Amino acid sequence: MTLSEAQPTTSSLQQTLAKVFGYTEFRAGQEAVIEHLLEGRDTLVLMPTGGGKSLCYQLPAVHQPGLTVVISPLLSLMQDQVEALQAMGVAAEALHSGLTSEQSLNVLRRLQNSEVSLLYVSPERALQHAFIERLQSYQPRFIAIDEAHCISQWGHDFRPEYGQLGQLRQVLPNVPFMALTATADAATQQDIIERLGLRQPYCHRSSFDRPNIRYVVQDKYKPFKQVKDYVRKQKGAAGIIYCGSRKKTEDIAESLQDAGVRAAPYHAGLASELKETTLRQFLRDDLDVVVATVAFGMGINKPNIRYVIHFDIPRSIESYYQETGRAGRDGLPAEALLLYDPSDAQWIRRILDEHDNEHRGIVERQKFSAMQAMAEAQTCRRLVLLNYFNEFSEKECGNCDLCLDPPTRFDALEDAQKALSCVYRVGQQFGISHVVEVLRGSKNQKVLEHHHHELTTYGLGRDQTHEYWYSILRQLIHRGFLVQDIRRHAALQLTEEARPILRGENTLELAKPRLNLTSSQSKITDRGDYNKVLFRRLRKLRKDIADKESVPPFVVFNDNSLVEMCQKYPTSAPEMLMISGVGQVKLERYGEAFIDEIEAFLTLSSEKDVLDG
Missing domain, CATH: 3.40.50.300 (P-loop containing nucleotide triphosphate hydrolases)
Known part of the structure; x- marks a missing residue:
């Protein structure tokens, strides 16, 4: 047949x-x-x-x-x-x-x-x-x-x-x-x-759009602190942090552990047993964060991952899309945060230029160029992402950093002159961090050793924060007024295009540095249309059942099913079957326990209302 x-x-x-x-x-x-x-x-x-x-x-x-x-x-x-x-x-x-x-x-x-x-x-x-x-x-x-x-x-x-x-x-x-x-x-x-x-x-x-994922790119200036602050604010939500090296995964995981976060590293150099344990703990909600290389790859079948952080820029939009796509598979709100430093991009380009296979090298360089353009975009991130996959649209998404906090342009000629002059005064031999320290009037050992506290540009920018000057310098790089020499520890060097700016012959507008991204400064918002107290109770019940059966919690029911239960309060078998993700077998296995928990909650809530009344 x-x-x-x-x-x-x-x-x-x-x-x-x-x-x-x-x-x-x-x-x-x-x-x-x-x-x-x-x-x-x-x-x-x-x-x-x-x-x-x-x-x-x-x-x-x-x-x-x-x-x-x-x-x-x-x-x-x-x-x-x-x-x-x-x-x-x-x-x-x-x-x-x-x-x-x-x-x-x-x-x-x-x-x-x-x-x-x-x-x-x-x-x-x-x-x-x-x-x-x-x-x-x-x-x-x-x-x-x-x-x-x-x-x-x-x-x-x-x-x-x-x-x-x-x-x-x-x-x-x-x-x-x-x-x-x-x-x-x-x-x-x-x-x-x-x-x-x-x-x-x-x-x-299908459409490549994942509207529940918020795409955010931040300047990478104090990455370890940025990651730690972000994860702490997620308060136990599940997340993945992708890094470009094995050592970074271990260092970041250790830093998070010291901060009280249930985190573990994952990379190809670890013992198979340890990797398997980490994966199982993550899937079973016994671990909140996995800090990984791309070895933590395709098919991570955990629907309630709330965020994915890229500590380093990925090498292609396909990789970025697939890795960020591991967040929010249950359809609930999620976030993808990329920490971006142009010097990271230059380092990757150098590696790709040395590719053994010339044909493969050309393909990978083209793909990375598209990824870098997305990281440096000043228009809706989602449009850039979807356009790459030939899903063309002109309507901005309203759920990325650039839509939520559009860059404001300002007359940046004076600030650009200060920054470019400082690069020139330090001999075009130092990277962004050092130039910012000089502009801010720092008295750290490196500044004093090189007598840079004696320069005319020393302290010219002390009225602005480190993050502000990082943003200005990065924009000057993006605009072609500065380049980073990766052969000399990403030292900043002036280009010919910088001369008219230094002389004040041209005007210059830059994006006002966005130092407080509201999209990433608090816990990822979720739907507010369900009972959070009942959700916590059902989540605990699910975890207890999953532990007894030695399976991940989402095998029992995923978060979306629990959210729907906390909206509709099913207290009978027919009502439970109307919940998304509840089939006949799952009803027979788990339905009674969840119905009992919902009824107990409703009874308790009713008694409390009487007492309060």
Whole structure:
């Protein structure tokens, strides 16, 4: 029987959607993708992180008999999805190197007995000769390839083993293939189609917009303090901090730990057991912050991450988009904060210029140029981001730093002359920090050792803060009046364009430094339309249940489901089934406990009202 012969009605798909997954409606694009897949067509799915990609292969796999194979790059992602599916009563398994021999044999036995609906494997496993022979005997209903941008040489995270997955099409010519990714430009999309041998695929491309994420860029002037102050204000919310080096992850994690934050580092140099422990603690809400390199990568399946901080600028907009997209997957408010220093950008450019592969180096330099332009933009961040993915718009988002606090222009000629003169007076041999110290009239050891307290520019800017002068100098760099020599510790040097400014021959307007970004100075705002006291009680109940079952809390219910419970106060099984994310199996497993907690809260609230009255 072919997929098309067994195509169900839309209403029966919606019944499975409600019964198993607990949703009453499909998200944009999901239904069309599933229908085309069930017709036996290859499909290419582009949906943002948190946009519902997984459901596009999970629902058809659950709805009809047979085996669906999902190729995924990360063991942790496989395990998280398997746990979540099993909690919904789905026959899902994973084959990976983290299993014992006994566990692997048990999975293989269940496969042989046709007891598995969804099987997750790594690309390396999928390409093993013995496994390919098994696939040929099982004849899966379809194969889904997650994080498909890894297939493409034009993608930001090309992986050679992914590029070989086209071999599967040759040995399974009649099996439909589905490729899914959150980040792929036009060249990457075409490369995915060609390398996988997709035949006239149905291509669905959702909006890349994640309106619940606020994008913020701040000047990086005291980064350790900036990060510590920010995290403290989030008061226990889950977050990820991305850094460009292993040492920074450890230093920042230690600094946060000293400040009483539940934080841990994560990078490729740590022992596998330690990385696994950190990931598990983070997923189970026993750890609030992970400070990581990009090794903490694709598929972090934790829906309640409230913020992502980039301590260093990423190398591409694709990387930035994917990493920031790990925040707010539950649809609740989240924030993406980038700390930006032009000298970091110059350092990355030097590395990219030394790339061994000339072709790959050209691609990566082009991608980084786009990322740097986004960091230095003076227009809506979201528009820059969406335009990069060919989703053109002219309407500003109203939820990024530049929309919330638009830069005010001012006559900056005098300040620019002070700053440029100071760069000249210190011999064009020092970086931003030292120039600011001289302008501010600092008496630190370095200033005194070089006799810079004797310069005519010493103390000219003491009426403004350090942060103010950092912003002025960075804008002068952006405008081309100064350059940073990365060969000499990012020393500032004047360009020819600076001469007319120093002489007062030209006017100059700059953006007034924004020293207090209201968007990032307090806890990330969340919806105010639900009972916060009940939410805390339900969150504790969820954590207790999750700990007993040794699963992450979101496997029980995600935050969005809890928020809805705190709006609608369901006190019966039919009412609980109306809550998003509550299917039949979850109702049977957890419904009674949550209904009891809600009833106890309502009783207590009623008694309190009587007493207060």
